[in-house]
Amino acid sequence: xxxxxxxxxxxxxxxxAVIFTSQRTDGDAGYGAMAxxxxxLAAAQPGYLGAESARGSDGLGITVSYWxxxxxxxxxxxxxxxxxxxxxxxxxxxxxxxxxxxxVEHAYGWxxxxxxxxxxxxxxxPAASPA
Amino acid sequence: xxxxxxxxxxxxxxxxAVIFTSQRTDGDAGYGAMAxxxxxLAAAQPGYLGAESARGSDGLGITVSYWxxxxxxxxxxxxxxxxxxxxxxxxxxxxxxxxxxxxVEHAYGWxxxxxxxxxxxxxxxPAASPA
Numbered sequence: 320x321x322x323x324x325x326x327x328x329x330x331x332x333x334x335x336a337v338i339f340t341s342q343r344t345d346g347d348a349g350y351g352a353m354a355x356x357x358x359x360l361a362a363a364q365p366g367y368l369g370a371e372s373a374r375g376s377d378g379l380g381i382t383v384s385y386w387x388x389x390x391x392x393x394x395x396x397x398x399x400x401x402x403x404x405x406x407x408x409x410x411x412x413x414x415x416x417x418x419x420x421x422x423v424e425h426a427y428g429w430x431x432x433x434x435x436x437x438x439x440x441x442x443x444x445p446a447a448s449p450a
Numbered sequence: 451x452x453x454x455x456x457x458x459x460x461x462x463x464x465x466x467a468v469i470f471t472s473q474r475t476d477g478d479a480g481y482g483a484m485a486x487x488x489x490x491l492a493a494a495q496p497g498y499l500g501a502e503s504a505r506g507s508d509g510l511g512i513t514v515s516y517w518x519x520x521x522x523x524x525x526x527x528x529x530x531x532x533x534x535x536x537x538x539x540x541x542x543x544x545x546x547x548x549x550x551x552x553x554v555e556h557a558y559g560w561x562x563x564x565x566x567x568x569x570x571x572x573x574x575x576p577a578a579s580p581a
Binding site: 325326327329335336338340342344371372373374375376377379380381383389413414415416417418419420421422423424425426427428429430431 | 456457458460466467469471473475502503504505506507508510511512514520544545546547548549550551552553554555556557558559560561562
């Protein structure tokens with residue numbers, strides 16, 4: 320369904336991104352288990368394309384999940400709402416978050432193994448290869 | 451220009467996001483100074499709306515910067531290209547990155563201080579307040 324690599328695949332745009340930026344509270348309180356479960360659940364949803372996630376030692380994290388369509392995202396959010404109703408503890412996991420839904424219009428990647436000498440310098444070649 | 455808080459403002463959509471996911475190599479090699487400089491430079495660009503950034507202990511990081519228009523992003527990328535030509539060391543900072551440009555269509559936030567008991571459970575109220 321999805322690779323375990325830290326980078327999401329790169330299908331041809333357009334597709335959709337859900338950008339979730341959150342500030343974690345202190346302590347785990349079941350968060351780690353929930354996050355793993357939700358990641359697996361997301362990966363099993365129709366239209367899921369992949370996700371990337373990072374969280375610093377200050378507790379600020381960004382997870383971006385990628386989806387084929389807005390309808391797929393709406394269906395996923397319905398699943399999330401169902402989970403939220405079950406997980407009474409979740410109100411304590413975050414002190415703040417921002418969520419944005421965005422349509423990906425251009426995408427490209429760069430890898431050191433490709434031998435480019437100038438990453439980010441001349442990034443004008445959109446890559447459209449499916450993953 | 452921009453706040454120093456970890457969360458970017460939330461202007462009314464549509465606006466644009468540049469999602470930059472990167473794997474850092476080991477060691478600093480001037481990266482920290484460059485990142486601070488680039489952040490300040492971005493914040494001074496026309497159309498810059500804010501940014502959010504997180505990097506985990508594994509070196510995987512996500513920075514999302516927000517912009518008023520695609521034209522503003524193109525201008526920023528021209529600045530980046532100029533900097534890249536100057537910074538000969540940058541080829542060593544990343545082993546891989548993915549960059550996506552996306553149009554933000556919906557956005558909302560949640561804060562524990564607002565007293566909601568169910569974060570992410572019923573997120574269907576798009577917030578359009580400017581920050």
